[in-house]
Structures are given as structure tokens and as C-alpha cells.
Amino acid sequence: MPASEFSRKAVFRKTLVYTLPMKLHTKIGLGLVLGALVGGLCNFFFEDAPWLEFISENIMFPAGQVFLRMLFMTVVPIVFTSITLGVAGIGDMKTLGRLGGRTFGYFALSTAIAATIGLTLVNTIKPGGGLPEETREELMVKFATGAEGMMTKGPPDFGVSTFVNIVPRNPVAAAADMDMLALIFFALMFGAALTMIPRERAQPVLNVLEGIGEAIIAIINWAMKLAPYGVFALIFVITSEFGWGILTQLGMYVFVVLLGLILHATIGISGLVAFFGKMNPIAFWRSIGAPIITGFSTSSSMATLPTSIATAEKQLDVQPKIAGFVLPLGATMNMNGTSLFEGVTVLFLAQVFGVDLSLTAQLVVVVLAVLTAIGAAGVPGGSLPLMMLVMATVGVPPEGIAIILGVDRILDMSRTTLNVCGDISASVYIDRVDREMEGLDPAEPVILREQKGAA
Ligand code: ASP
Numbered sequence: 001m002p003a004s005e006f007s008r009k010a011v012f013r014k015t016l017v018y019t020l021p022m023k024l025h026t027k028i029g030l031g032l033v034l035g036a037l038v039g040g041l042c043n044f045f046f047e048d049a050p051w052l053e054f055i056s057e058n059i060m061f062p063a064g065q066v067f068l069r070m071l072f073m074t075v076v077p078i079v080f081t082s083i084t085l086g087v088a089g090i091g092d093m094k095t096l097g098r099l100g101g102r103t104f105g106y107f108a109l110s111t112a113i114a115a116t117i118g119l120t121l122v123n124t125i126k127p128g129g130g131l132p133e134e135t136r137e138e139l140m141v142k143f144a145t146g147a148e149g150m151m152t153k154g155p156p157d158f159g160v161s162t163f164v165n166i167v168p169r170n171p172v173a174a175a176a177d178m179d180m181l182a183l184i185f186f187a188l189m190f191g192a193a194l195t196m197i198p199r200e201r202a203q204p205v206l207n208v209l210e211g212i213g214e215a216i217i218a219i220i221n222w223a224m225k226l227a228p229y230g231v232f233a234l235i236f237v238i239t240s241e242f243g244w245g246i247l248t249q250l251g252m253y254v255f256v257v258l259l260g261l262i263l264h265a266t267i268g269i270s271g272l273v274a275f276f277g278k279m280n281p282i283a284f285w286r287s288i289g290a291p292i293i294t295g296f297s298t299s300s301s302m303a304t305l306p307t308s309i310a311t312a313e314k315q316l317d318v319q320p321k322i323a324g325f326v327l328p329l330g331a332t333m334n335m336n337g338t339s340l341f342e343g344v345t346v347l348f349l350a351q352v353f354g355v356d357l358s359l360t361a362q363l364v365v366v367v368l369a370v371l372t373a374i375g376a377a378g379v380p381g382g383s384l385p386l387m388m389l390v391m392a393t394v395g396v397p398p399e400g401i402a403i404i405l406g407v408d409r410i411l412d413m414s415r416t417t418l419n420v421c422g423d424i425s426a427s428v429y430i431d432r433v434d435r436e437m438e439g440l441d442p443a444e445p446v447i448l449r450e451q452k453g454a455a
Pocket of ligand 1: 299300302335376377378380381382383384415416419
């Protein structure tokens with residue numbers, strides 16, 4: 001029996017079932033809105049009240065962290081089991097190569113489109129041109145401590161060693177350090193190796209991994225029950241501290257980033273979903289409410305990964321082996337929103353500091369924004385250290401990052417949402433390609449999805 005056949009039948013006899021209760025994302029949405037409202041009002045009326053700080057630090061912050069940690073603790077096992085099972089399910093090396101090549105191609109294309117949209121907007125609107133000198137200095141002073149923390153660590157090294165380090169010396173250490181690229185590399189190798197050894201030896205290992213995967217999903221189900229409260233707490237902490245005042249100082253810049261993200265969602269991702277995924281974009285957007293809300297409130301692609309996998313499988317009928325393969329890769333490497341944000345921010349700060357970037361320098365920004373978006377960790381603020389590297393490369397003072405730190409939370413929430421949507425769109429495309437390669441009727445799931453989307 002060919003490897004692909006045994007693995008397809010055996011590995012996915014039982015698919016990992018994750019039940020997202022129907023009303024849950026409505027509840028999470030409510031948590032989000034109420035948290036923002038209550039936090040914003042508290043900031044407005046009682047900005048410096050000690051009791052507010054006490055509640056924020058001792059009740060809301062820990063509550064939000066418990067929720068985030070519940071999700072984070074599932075990330076290593078879910079990435080390892082889903083990628084290994086995904087690769088073993090895809091089976092033969094040739095199919096894996098073709099699907100893998102298309103996955104990376106799609107990631108690169110969508111990320112580059114996003115960065116280009118960002119650069120076009122920032123060149124047209126020029127939000128950094130009009131920022132008064134005093135505002136710039138005031139913001140630099142206010143957020144200097146945050147930036148200093150990053151400066152002492154310095155921008156990370158980026159070069160040949162970045163690629164060498166993708167191959168872990170020790171997979172257990174990679175998992176312990178949450179070094180996702182290295183963990184993914186090991187899981188890809190491990191899954192591929194399981195298809196090469198005799199079936200009777202591979203099968204027990206696959207069964208164990210399936211069992212681990214199912215148990216982790218049960219934990220995620222518990223974590224998601226906490227989500228409405230966790231989300232309330234996370235948003236409250238941000239809005240009660242910052243309020244909305246700072247938005248007025250950097251209004252134009254925030255506007256350009258958000259406009260870019262919206263344009264990339266409505267034109268970029270929708271276009272890619274229609275063209276490559278052959279799916280009605282409206283049905284796509286209607287189906288992915290839960291990961292949108294989770295991405296927005298956690299600011300972490302990694303923390304949203306379990307919800308993305310569940311939604312791709314349940315709402316979009318993406319085959320588990322494809323969701324398990326594409327989405328963990330995407331959560332680590334495919335960050336459309338981040339590359340757009342980086343492009344806009346680097347150019348905005350260049351405008352603020354009066355650094356004139358030539359067209360070539362801007363192209364370097366696009367390429368580096370795509371590369372660093374691949375390298376950024378899918379955690380809150382994961383891209384900031386790498387963005388300082390892009391700034392330094394094109395001659396924009398990296399400590400200028402202090403200027404935007406105050407608004408970064410809201411931008412992080414928004415760009416993470418787009419990162420997650422880009423990943424799910426990739427899984428829709430790869431699922432269609434796989435169905436075609438397997439000789440299955442690609443129209444059937446499309447009809448199913450559209451019916452669900454319209455319901
Ligand atoms: N928070 C983002 C994510 O998890 C990464 C970043 O842009 O900082 O996708």
C-alpha cells in the first residue's frame with residue numbers, strides 16, 4: 001500500500017474534533033466591547049486613581065495573563081502534533097513538496113502585497129510630514145524607557161546564521177525556548193520520516209500523537225470557556241491605562257496603518273481567496289468570526305492558532321491534514337498585517353526624522369518587511385525588535401520606535417487579526433489544490449462552505 005494511502009486512512013480515521021460552541025464568539029465579542037468601554041470610561045473619569053491601578057494590576061492583568069497562558073501552553077504540543085500528523089497524512093514526498101512550495105509561494109505573495117499596499121499609502125498620505133517637533137520629543141521622552149529595553153537587547157542578528165538556526169541542535173531545547181521555526185523544522189522531518197518506515201512501526205506513534213492532539217484540544221476547549229472574561233480583562237488593562245488620547249497625537253499614522261489593513265483585507269485577501277481559493281470572499285469572511293475576535297483580543301497569532309485550526313476545519317471544510325500543516329506554518333511565518341505595519345512605520349519614522357528614502361531603499365524596506373515578518377514571533381509585539389533592524393538598515397534611528405510604542409497595542413491587535421486571516425486564506429487555497437491533486441471534486445466543499453457562509 002502506498003504511504004500516502006495508509007497514512008490518509010489511518011491517521012485521519014479520527015479527526016481532531018474541537019467543538020466551538022455556537023454562541024461563544026458572540027460572548028467573546030461582548031467581552032471585547034464591554035472591556036474597551038469600561039476601561040475607556042475608567043481612564044476618562046479616574047485616570048490616575050490608585051484604586052484603578054490596583055484593580056488593573058492585581059485583578060485584570062493576572063486574569064488576562066491566565067487566559068493567554070492557557071492558550072500558550074497548548075502551542076508547542078499542538079504545533080508538533082498537527083504538523084507531524086499533517087505531513088504524515090499528506091504522505092509522499094512529491095505531494096508534500098508541491099503543497100509545501102505552493103504554501104510558501106502564497107505566504108510570500110500575500111505578505112509582499114500587504115507591504116506594498118502599506119508603502120503606497122504612506123507615500124501618498126505622508127503622515128509623518130506634519131508631526132510637530134514638540135510632539136515628537138514629548139513622545140520620545142514618554143516612551144523612551146520601553147524603547148531602551150529593546151535597545152539594550154539590540155536588534156537581533158539577521159544573516160546566514162538566522163537560516164542555519166532553523167535546524168535545531170536539540171528539538172527539546174527548541175520546544176522549551178518556543179523557537180517555533182526550529183520546532184516546525186523538526187516536526188516536518190519527523191512527519192516525513194514516519195512515512196518512510198514500515199507501517200506497523202509508524203502507526204503506534206501516529207496513534208499516540210493523535211491522542212495527544214485530542215487531549216490538547218480538550219484543554220483548549222476549557223481555555224475558550226474563559227475567553228470572554230480573559231478578553232474583557234486584556235482589553236480593560238490597555239484602555240484603562242492609555243485611554244484614547246494618544247490616538248489624537250499620532251492620529252494620521254494610526255489611520256494609515258488601519259486603512260492599509262482594511263484595504264489588504266477587502267482587496268488583497270478577498271482577491272486571493274477568490275482567485276486562488278476559488279471561494280466567495282463574503283462566505284469566507286462570514287465563517288471566520290471566532291479567529292478574528294481571538295486574534296484581535298490576544299494580539300498573538302500563536303495564541304489564536306487553535307481557534308484558526310478549528311474554524312478552518314469546521315466552518316470552511318478544510319481537511320484536517322491541510323489545516324494541521326498550513327496553519328501552524330502560517331502562524332509562525334505568514335504575517336501580512338505585520339509586514340504592512342512595518343513598511344508603514346519605517347517610512348513614517350523616516351518622514352518624522354526627515355530621512356529621505358530613495359526608491360531602492362524603499363524596495364529594501366519591502367523585502368526586509370517580508371523577511372522579518374517571517375522571522376517575527378507570533379506573540380504580542382513580536383515584530384518590534386525585528387522592525388528596529390529594518391530601521392537601522394535603511395538609516396532611520398531605531399530608538400525612534402519610542403514614538404509609536406504608545407499606540408502599538410491597538411495596532412498590534414489589528415495587524416495580528418490580519419495575520420490570522422491571511423493564514424486561514426492560505427489553508428483554503430492549499431486545500432483546494434490538494435483536493436484537485438487527489439482527484440476529489442473541489443466544487444463540493446466550496447458549495448458546502450458557501451451554504452454555511454450564507455446561513
Ligand atoms: N503580534 C503579532 C502576531 O502575533 C506579531 C507582531 O506583529 O508583533 O501575529
